[in-house]
Amino acid sequence: MRGNGLAAAIGMGCADRKSPAVALVGDGSFMLGGLAEFSTAVRHKVDLIVVICNDGCYGAEYRKLAARDFETEHSLFDWPDFAPVADALGGAGCTVRSLDDLPHVEKVVTARDRPVLIDLKLDPAAVHWGH
Numbered sequence: 001m002r003g004n005g006l007a008a009a010i011g012m013g014c015a016d017r018k019s020p021a022v023a024l025v026g027d028g029s030f031m032l033g034g035l036a037e038f039s040t041a042v043r044h045k046v047d048l049i050v051v052i053c054n055d056g057c058y059g060a061e062y063r064k065l066a067a068r069d070f071e072t073e074h075s076l077f078d079w080p081d082f083a084p085v086a087d088a089l090g091g092a093g094c095t096v097r098s099l100d101d102l103p104h105v106e107k108v109v110t111a112r113d114r115p116v117l118i119d120l121k122l123d124p125a126a127v128h129w130g131h
Contacts (some may be wrong), residue, residue: 006030006037006050013046020047020112027054027079035085041115042090048115052082055124062124072124086117095119 006023013021025034030052041048055062061075083093094108095101096118105118 006034009048009050010037010041010044010046013041013048014044017047020049022049022051024051024053026059027052027056027082028058028077030082031077031079035089038086038091038115038117039089046115047112049109049112050086050115050117052117052119053122054079054082054119055122057124059124066125076124082117082119086115086119091115091117093117093119095121097121 005025006029009021009023030038030050034050034052038048038050040046056077056079057072057075058077059075062072065072065075081095083095086093091114092108092112094105094116096105109116109118
């Protein structure tokens with residue numbers, strides 16, 4: 001469900017208001033439509049937790065370029081910090097750069113009263129693609 005995971009999670013969150021819906025999405029996917037979807041979740045007060053795996057690139061393109069020893073720079077992007085964007089949209093955002101950030105994430109998720117966005121910063125060169 002590439003590109004549609006967040007919309008599906010919002011639908012699940014609307015269908016079952018007793019449990020939070022969780023979406024694990026890529027940063028490129030989030031930039032292609034997730035901003036609007038997250039705003040929708042805020043407006044409709046969906047109990048939603050979004051984790052953005054933010055490697056700062058289009059991962060598939062990065063992987064294909066790197067596998068052929070091509071320059072990966074054309075697959076890299078300077079995305080905004082997503083946590084403040086989530087806050088600006090009316091949600092609650094937090095950023096994970098290291099394990100030290102996890103206690104703060106736990107507090108935000110536990111105390112959530114609106115959709116939560118977790119910006120998980122990753123190094124694209126260190127991501128294992130499973131191939």
